[in-house]
Amino acid sequence: MEQQEYAQRGYLREDFRLFHLKGAMEEQLDWHYHTFHKLIFFLGGQSGYGVEGRSYPLEPGDVILVPQGCVHRPEAAPGAPYERVILYLSPDYLARAGTAECPLDSCFTLATARFRFVLRPQEERQALRRTLFALESASAQPGFGQELLAKSLLTQLLILLRRAMDAQPQAVESLASDEKIAAIMQYLSQHPTESVSIDDLAARFYISKYHMSREFKKAFGITVGSYVNSQRITKAKELLRFSDQQIEAIARACGIEDNSYFNKVFQKAEGITAREYRRKWRGQ
DSSP, X not given: OOTXXXXXXXXXXXXXEEEEEOSXXXXXXXXXXXXXXXXXXXXXXXXXXXXXXXXXXXXXXXXXXXXXXXOEEEEOOTTSOEEEEEEEEOHHHHHXXXXXXXOTTHHHHHHHHHTOOEEOOSTTHHHHHHHHHHHHHHHHSOOTTHHHHHHHHHHHHHHHHHHHHHXXXXXXXXXXXXHHHHHHHXXXXXXXXXOOOHHHHHHHTTOOHHHHHHHHHHHHSSOXXXXXXXXXXXXXXXXXXXXXXXXXXXXXXXXXXXXXXXXXXXXXXXXXXXXXXXXXXXXX
């Protein structure tokens, strides 16, 4: 991961965290990513939102879904009114709190599979809004059962959101300044473990590899290789947490045949080796 090009922002040590922000953006943010999932409920103002290289015009009531590892940025002009509620969500918590029949991270999985990241709920809008504000209130008011109440409301919110996505599969249409580069981003996002070279990618999309590399870096502030590695590391972390596969097998499952290269990329991204990451997560 090339941190000087492509920044990880924010951190999350809790199961989830909620922010209600009413102030305008002080400055424009570049493309960045998180190691957790993120929901943004757009309440009002003037803003769009960019996710994975595509820009979405927003209307009050829209919900932006940002799965972990996805590059994104708010597109509100500095000083413009911009009210939103933001939820940071731990992937580990959602995995523990859900069931096989009702995985609580399914709204993020579905957004990635469809490559559509902004929802404009219709029938579910008022129910989502009521549950969101109840969650905000429960999170801010100490009292008996506060944590359990907040988590139960979060569960309701995620189930309502998934139902809204099922009822409206097309979501909100997006735009891109360069459709071919956006299509490459989509392909890489949806095939994170596929072993693909720059030459193969350029041939697949009928584009010069030099032009592709230049325009990709210009659009997202990151090289194609760095983006591919970020997606692979996100997948590797999931396997390290929830499977008992050997490190070498995980590397191959993430599209990296060379185990030493995998360890180098992982340590550069996370600051620790893959083996240390697994031990740390499992509390050893």
